[in-house]
Amino acid sequence: MKRRDSLKTLVLGSLGATMTFNSCITDEDKLILDQVWKYKYGRTPEELEWDYKMLKGKFFNDYELKTIDKIANIVLPPNENGNIKDAGVVELFEIIAKDFSTPAHNEYGEKVLRRGLIVFDQICEVRFGSKLLECTDIQIQSVFDDIAFNDNTDDNLQEAIRLFAVYRGMIITGYFTSEIGIKDLEYKGNTPNIWDGVPDEILKDYSVSYDEEWISRCVDQTKRNDLAEWDEDGNLLT
Amino acid sequence: MEILKSKKEYDVIVVGSGAGGGMATKILSEAGVKVALVESGPYFDPASPDQQTQLKWPWESPRRGAGTNRAFGDFHMSYGDWSLDGEPYSSVEDSNFRWWRSRMLGGRTNHWGRISLRFGPKDFKSKDYDGLGENWPISYEDIKPYYDKLDKLIGVFGTKENMFNDPDGFFLPPPKPRLHELFYINGAKKSGVKVIPSRLSILTKRINNDRGICFYCGQCDRSCSVYGDFSSSSCLVIPSLKGGMVDLYVNSMVNEVLTDKNGRATGVSFINKENGKDYTIKGKIVVLAASACSTARILLNSKSKAHPNGLGNSSNLIGKYLHDSTGAGRGVFIPELINRKTYNEDGVGGMHVYSPWWLDNKKLDFPRGYHIEIGRSFKMPEYGFGFNPNEFNKFFGLRAGGYGDSLRDDVKKYYGSTISLSGRGEAIPLKENYCEIDPDAKDKYGIPVLRFRYKWSDNEFKQVKHMHDTFEEIAHNMGGIPLGSKPTKKDNYGISAPGEIIHEVGTTRMGNDSKNSVVNKYERLHDVDNVYVVDAAPFVSQADKNPTWTIMALSWRTSEHIIKELKKQNI
Numbered sequence: 001m002k003r004r005d006s007l008k009t010l011v012l013g014s015l016g017a018t019m020t021f022n023s024c025i026t027d028e029d030k031l032i033l034d035q036v037w038k039y040k041y042g043r044t045p046e047e048l049e050w051d052y053k054m055l056k057g058k059f060f061n062d063y064e065l066k067t068i069d070k071i072a073n074i075v076l077p078p079n080e081n082g083n084i085k086d087a088g089v090v091e092l093f094e095i096i097a098k099d100f101s102t103p104a105h106n107e108y109g110e111k112v113l114r115r116g117l118i119v120f121d122q123i124c125e126v127r128f129g130s131k132l133l134e135c136t137d138i139q140i141q142s143v144f145d146d147i148a149f150n151d152n153t154d155d156n157l158q159e160a161i162r163l164f165a166v167y168r169g170m171i172i173t174g175y176f177t178s179e180i181g182i183k184d185l186e187y188k189g190n191t192p193n194i195w196d197g198v199p200d201e202i203l204k205d206y207s208v209s210y211d212e213e214w215i216s217r218c219v220d221q222t223k224r225n226d227l228a229e230w231d232e233d234g235n236l237l238t
Numbered sequence: 239m240e241i242l243k244s245k246k247e248y249d250v251i252v253v254g255s256g257a258g259g260g261m262a263t264k265i266l267s268e269a270g271v272k273v274a275l276v277e278s279g280p281y282f283d284p285a286s287p288d289q290q291t292q293l294k295w296p297w298e299s300p301r302r303g304a305g306t307n308r309a310f311g312d313f314h315m316s317y318g319d320w321s322l323d324g325e326p327y328s329s330v331e332d333s334n335f336r337w338w339r340s341r342m343l344g345g346r347t348n349h350w351g352r353i354s355l356r357f358g359p360k361d362f363k364s365k366d367y368d369g370l371g372e373n374w375p376i377s378y379e380d381i382k383p384y385y386d387k388l389d390k391l392i393g394v395f396g397t398k399e400n401m402f403n404d405p406d407g408f409f410l411p412p413p414k415p416r417l418h419e420l421f422y423i424n425g426a427k428k429s430g431v432k433v434i435p436s437r438l439s440i441l442t443k444r445i446n447n448d449r450g451i452c453f454y455c456g457q458c459d460r461s462c463s464v465y466g467d468f469s470s471s472s473c474l475v476i477p478s479l480k481g482g483m484v485d486l487y488v489n490s491m492v493n494e495v496l497t498d499k500n501g502r503a504t505g506v507s508f509i510n511k512e513n514g515k516d517y518t519i520k521g522k523i524v525v526l527a528a529s530a531c532s533t534a535r536i537l538l539n540s541k542s543k544a545h546p547n548g549l550g551n552s553s554n555l556i557g558k559y560l561h562d563s564t565g566a567g568r569g570v571f572i573p574e575l576i577n578r579k580t581y582n583e584d585g586v587g588g589m590h591v592y593s594p595w596w597l598d599n600k601k602l603d604f605p606r607g608y609h610i611e612i613g614r615s616f617k618m619p620e621y622g623f624g625f626n627p628n629e630f631n632k633f634f635g636l637r638a639g640g641y642g643d644s645l646r647d648d649v650k651k652y653y654g655s656t657i658s659l660s661g662r663g664e665a666i667p668l669k670e671n672y673c674e675i676d677p678d679a680k681d682k683y684g685i686p687v688l689r690f691r692y693k694w695s696d697n698e699f700k701q702v703k704h705m706h707d708t709f710e711e712i713a714h715n716m717g718g719i720p721l722g723s724k725p726t727k728k729d730n731y732g733i734s735a736p737g738e739i740i741h742e743v744g745t746t747r748m749g750n751d752s753k754n755s756v757v758n759k760y761e762r763l764h765d766v767d768n769v770y771v772v773d774a775a776p777f778v779s780q781a782d783k784n785p786t787w788t789i790m791a792l793s794w795r796t797s798e799h800i801i802k803e804l805k806k807q808n809i
Contacts (some may be wrong), residue, residue: 169625
């Protein structure tokens with residue numbers, strides 16, 4: 001049995017109770033399982049079960065998801081480096097709404113994320129007579145101009161300002177933790193390499209330098225493969 | 239209730255596979271001793287692709303690494319954190335102890351910071367210096383040979399510094415400092431704070447042919463798939479299993495040490511978490527290494543006619559003198575570090591430089607010291623990254639917040655411009671800080687659980703106040719702006735809750751006097767000659783050093799003692 005198959009058996013086993021109760025695995029279950037396998041990141045059986053439950057449920061309806069997509073595209077407009085869709089930002093909202101559902105999260109999905117949509121819609125309805133999704137970009141931007149800065153002291157907008165900050169945070173974090181976002185950030189790590197100090201041109205940029213005595217005791221990367229040996233006083237010989 | 243008894247009798251039963259238990263298993267089994275290693279969590283091997291999180295990208299988790307299931311995020315390698323489903327604990331008297339439990343082969347060594355510091359001569363005899371707490375019954379000279387062997391077996395990088403209370407060892411060469419660490423070095427020097435290369439058990443150089451060498455991904459908290467860092471699972475237990483002298487029991491929750499009518503240990507009982515059944519196994523010797531508080535819990539739950547208030551508890555001190563490191567931290571924004579050019583600066587997991595305790599307490603209003611750890615922000619984003627994309631605009635007289643394409647530029651502008659400073663200090667152990675069995679609560683396995691009482695004293699408050707003063711001075715001297723406001727008396731100077739630093743020790747403290755301690759200088763219970771404790775429970779004091787290196791050195795020493803006793807047929 002391939003490892004993937006054996007892991008599948010494991011999950012199906014741990015989900016056995018609910019599965020067998022339904023007497024067979026439905027197409028929907030299969031779809032969800034395939035989604036679980038999209039994410040292969042070293043889960044325990046209990047965590048896999050959590051992911052399964054989370055991916056299976058639906059929190060936002062399609063109208064709400066479209067509204068989130070609209071907001072996200074105005075908060076972080078697409079450019080040549082990347083866009084909200086490719087970064088999976090809307091999917092992240094859906095997942096976090098379901099995932100942050102422990103008592104410690106205090107109904108984050110309902111009280112924060114969905115509440116945000118309700119509050120933004122209310123403002124749009126008062127000002128323009130229609131919900132956010134039916135407003136023009138210019139109308140939405142005029143609302144954001146009022147709620148995107150916390151130096152606005154209008155009492156009536158404080159909740160909207162707080163919720164907008166959460167939305168902006170989620171959108172930015174969703175973008176910059178995606179494959180295109182990390183590329184956009186130009187983060188260079190998470191890959192095997194040999195660290196041999198800050199590049200010279202960077203040191204020059206900041207007018208800092210390595211202390212010669214300090215560096216002389218640091219690892220000589222040409223000898224990293226030589227088996228370590230010491231004299232009896234702890235001096236490295238190799 | 240059905241209890242399944244194994245007919246096998248082991249020479250030694252080791253309970254727990256973390257730093258202490260892993261070391262005991264290795265030393266004992268290599269000497270030809272037949273060992274049963276009983277671990278409450280599942281098998282774990284950082285090299286297993288099914289368990290590996292190292293080198294995963296944030297988008298490989300549906301929640302981008304958020305901490306729903308693991309307190310320090312999806313990729314952090316600890317099965318369990320400050321809370322475990324169905325295994326509660328509580329605190330009394332308005333205190334709040336936070337108890338971290340990693341239920342997996344190798345325990346907490348899979349996620350720790352690999353800071354591997356020897357205790358110094360002063361640390362074993364602190365009472366001689368300030369009259370507080372208690373001295374250890376052993377001295378640095380007793381443990382030095384084991385630290386030496388440990389350095390060579392496991393590997394730790396560092397430099398010879400000739401500091402009296404921060405002894406040198408057999409070091410691998412350290413990595414060069416990162417950019418922000420050069421800023422720290424300059425700021426600390428101006429503040430009169432000593433800085434040296436850090437001492438971490440990560441292989442910057444080959445130490446044997448079984449383990450790979452660090453490839454600088456900066457992710458030791460995810461546990462290394464080539465065994466380039468030290469974990470008890472990868473470096474002690476898994477190699478020991480190949481020798482044929484160890485039977486490993488996983489998912490097995492030990493609830494009691496079993497005794498005969500004379501009160502000597504005969505084995506342990508445990509619950510198999512997979513089938514819920516109770517089992518017993520027999521052993522000539524029981525070595526407890528379940529972690530300071532879990533070991534106390536097992537002993538206190540092991541009541542018998544011979545030991546009516548718990549095994550080895552004639553002193554009534556089991557659970558007492560519980561203490562964790564003090565902790566406080568501050569973020570610092572470095573305006574000079576905005577708009578950084580990016581390059582791969584992941585380095586090793588954790589800091590490349592640190593500040594060991596540098597002052598003389600005679601001139602200060604608190605006892606004992608602390609060291610400073612330096613953290614970075616120029617690293618791989620995870621859930622939470624960029625939540626306040628431009629809050630530092632306030633330092634430039636610019637409006638924070640907003641929306642639109644400029645947010646992208648703001649994120650890039652401030653990426654990697656903050657440094658975090660953390661103090662980790664020594665607390666004075668107090669009898670009044672303890673864990674005990676809660677008479678009213680059991681876990682989902684039916685085992686009585688712990689409740690805690692732990693309050694910091696003025697000594698610790700004054701120490702963290704000093705940390706914060708130091709952080710601000712260093713921050714200014716490296717051209718930085720300390721973030722937020724400095725905590726004051728009203729918020730207890732920002733001291734971490736006990737347990738949060740995850741260095742809890744002291745629950746079966748070591749001593750020569752059986753009325754004043756629980757184990758002797760070989761970590762054997764005063765009351766029972768065939769039960770040993772090799773985790774951090776026997777620590778008399780904590781020092782301003784992380785406990786792991788000392789846990790392992792002591793466990794090695796105790797294991798050699800056990801081998802001698804077995805050979806002499808004393809046990």
